[in-house]
Amino acid sequence: MKAGVINIGDELLIGQTVNTNLTWLGKNLGDVGISIYKSTTILDEEDEIIAALDDYMQEADLIIITGGLGPTNDDITKETLTQYFETELVLNQQVLARIESYFSAMQKEMLPSNVQQAMLPKDALVIDNQHGTASGMWFERNGKVIISLPGVPYEMKALVIEEIIPRLKSSYGIKGKYHQTIMLQGIGESFLAEKIHDWEQRIYEDQLHLAYLPSTGLIKLRLTADKGIEDAAKINRYFKELEHRFPEYVYGYNEANIxxxxxxxxxxxxxxxxxxxxxxxxxxxxxxxxxxxxxxxx
Amino acid sequence: MKAGVINIGDELLIGQTVNTNLTWLGKNLGDVGISIYKSTTILDEEDEIIAALDDYMQEADLIIITGGLGPTNDDITKETLTQYFETELVLNQQVLARIESYFSAMQKEMLPSNVQQAMLPKDALVIDNQHGTASGMWFERNGKVIISLPGVPYEMKALVIEEIIPRLKSSYGIKGKYHQTIMLQGIGESFLAEKIHDWEQRIYEDQLHLAYLPSTGLIKLRLTADKGIEDAAKINRYFKELEHRFPEYVYGYNEANIxxxxxxxxxxxxxxxxxxxxxxxxxxxxxxxxxxxxxxxx
Structure with missing residues (x-):
């Protein structure tokens, strides 16, 4: 399943907020076998949202959109999606009840802009948000799934773990990839690449995916098997070979700290x-x- | 000057690395008046790099590309740009000398892949990297500037501060925007929006840009003047008005900590x-x- 991510929010482009949502989605979707092939970060502007949707609707099977669902005037994602998918906003009684109980628990009065958050697209599946007032929305068009989620990280994460991944798993029978990482130190990236050229060739022939992940003073080599856990033994064999060849460089596995x-x-x-x-x-x-x-x- | 950013690297899409480069560029380009209107994060794949370039070449004045310049097989940015801009790679003697001195200072031998890093596009301005072996490249096409930089954050930052921003300033006479942020607590975002509706209207009429930046327990309101410092007095007047109207919520300015x-x-x-x-x-x-x-x- 090929996934694209659209992150909406001025704050991501003016240096105010680091986009940790993309990193989190990359890891958590990857763990269930959904690869993100591209991500676009855009301003809260209708033209930009439409252009990004046009682009992803061509290539992605799954489009995850975060941000722009708040109650203030700068948030226009819901209205733009409603227009884009040619539907209309209707009052969702269940969401209205949730928002009312949310405000009464905080002993605050509701405003018209909060009621407006219970107006949701008629033919989207509404994903109830237990942690805030902005609902998630799940559209299906041309065999593709388009999901809009709040940008607030803990709300987005809860919806993905509790609602989105279980639904994707049951609808699409996706299964996980299998990753392992070996940690090396004391050798530069280009020197290592030279020494393991033959090993790297065999990796590709075996249809495993190799990534070099260098950072200060260490190199991580990650092997990924698309077919999931059944290739685990193969990956372990390749890593044992490196351990045997380079005992002076290999110091551990999977984020081991030296x-x-x-x-x-x-x-x-x-x-x-x-x-x-x-x-x-x-x-x-x-x-x-x-x-x-x-x-x-x- | 309208800037687009293309971040290249599998690690950004699989949840391995947080894209702090975009945040840093947003802040540091913003400070000199260059706005990022969009950013795309892609895999180290030729098709994706070309598709992203095609997209940004239509709309951006400035395209900043980070990543994919390392010495290993998975890094293909330089080769792809060389083809895209229909030029060829030639040996750059100055860069070769720099790489040689870099390796001799570390008392390491050079490999063919390191020499390969001195092969650079014939008609790009080569931006010398004092902190690593991957050079920056500055292309000009159709009145647009396209800059390719290493993805390693401290190398990218040094090149932008020392080389890119000074060159952009002298070539394009860009000047800074003016930002101020007022900090409030004790009121929710939607309640505040309701109370300052009139104030917000006047902000827009005065052609200032307003952003709500809520986080746990506080709200930041940022006003931006495109025309730079000359609008400072206007922004200060708007903020004084809020201070006067809401002494119980306003507690400071510009990231003040409560x-x-x-x-x-x-x-x-x-x-x-x-x-x-x-x-x-x-x-x-x-x-x-x-x-x-x-x-x-x-």
Whole structure:
């Protein structure tokens, strides 16, 4: 299932807010086998929303839209989607009741703009939001699913976990991909690539996907099997081969932290560690003490 | 100057890496008056890069591309741009010398893939990267500027601050926008919107731009003047009006922190504060002690 993500909100483009929604969706959709092939971030402007929809309606099977569902004048996503899909807004009694109970729990009066949030597109499936006043909306058009969600991260996440993923799973029988990551340090990306050229060729021939994920002082190599868990043994074999070939570089798997791994070696070998730091300003000590058990050797 | 940003990299779409580059560009380009109207995040795939370029070449004056310039096989941005702009790769002696000195300083040998990084498009302005081996590239086509930068954040930031913004300023005489933010608490977004409806109307009539930026427990209202500092007095007048109308909600300006503001009141009125916390788990104390001077009243 090919997914595209449209994130709507001026704040994402003016440097006010980091788009953590996309990262979270990438990880959580990926875990159930839905790949995001592209994401577009746009302003709260009708023209931009329509242009983005036109684009994704051509290529994506699933379009997830976040943002622009608030009660203020700058939020126009719901109205734009209602026009785009040629439907109309009708009062949703269930949502109105939810919003009323939400305000009465907070002992606040409701305003016309809050009532307006219970006006929802007639032929969308309304996804009830337990954590706020903006409902999610699920449209189906031309065999595609288009889902509009609030931009507030905890509301978006709750709707995806509780409502969207279960519905996608039951409707489309999607299954997860299988990822594993091996962690290396002490070698540069280009040097590693040179040394594992033959290994990399075999990876591709075996229809696994390889990604180099370098960051300061370390390299992660991630192998992904589209067919899910059945390729786990194959991936493990490839990683064991690297461990065997490069014992001096490989220090762990799946986000293992090198300070924690080194700490385990100190404990296993009954060694103790002291640090005297100058320009690292206590950074090394601080890196070690992040992990439980450090006090037994440090 | 209308800017579009294309971020290239599988890691941004699979939930591995948060796209902080876009946020940083939004803020730093915004500060010199360049607005980002749209951003697209794509995989390291030729088709996607070309489709994104086709899209932005229609609307943007400035296109900033980040990522996909590393030495490994998955990075294809440079080759794709070279084809797209119908030019060819030639060896850049200056960049080769820089890469050689970079490797000799690290006492490492160079590989063919590192030499390959000195192969750069013939008719692009090469932007020398002092912090890594991937050069920036500046193309000009149809009156538009297209800039390709490495995706590693500290390399991208250094190139933008040291090279790109000065060149854009001198070539296009761009000037900054003027932003101010007023901070309110104790009122919900929709209630505030209802109360300041008249004020909001006048804002639009005065051609200022208003954004509501709500987060947990507070609302920021940001006013922006496209014409720069000359509208500062107008913005200040609007904010003074809010301060006068809502003394119980307005607590400061421009990211002022409410704990710091409350602390200042304690000091000014010669009061002291003690906290006994249960379910806040020391959170209130912790919020206060973030600020210098807290020890004089807490």
């Amino acid at each position: 300070f924690n791994e080194v700490g385990k070696l100190f404990i296993a070998r009954n060694l103790t560690l002291g640090t005297v730091e100058s320009c690292t300003g206590g950074g090394i000590a601080n890196a070690f003490i992040q992990f439980p058990g450090t006090s037994s050797f440090f | 704990f710091n503001e409350v602390g200042k009141l304690f000091i000014a009125r010669n009061l002291t504060l003690g906290t006994v916390e249960s379910c806040t788990g020391g959170g209130i104390a912790n919020a206060f002690i973030q600020f210098p001077g807290t020890s004089s009243f807490f």
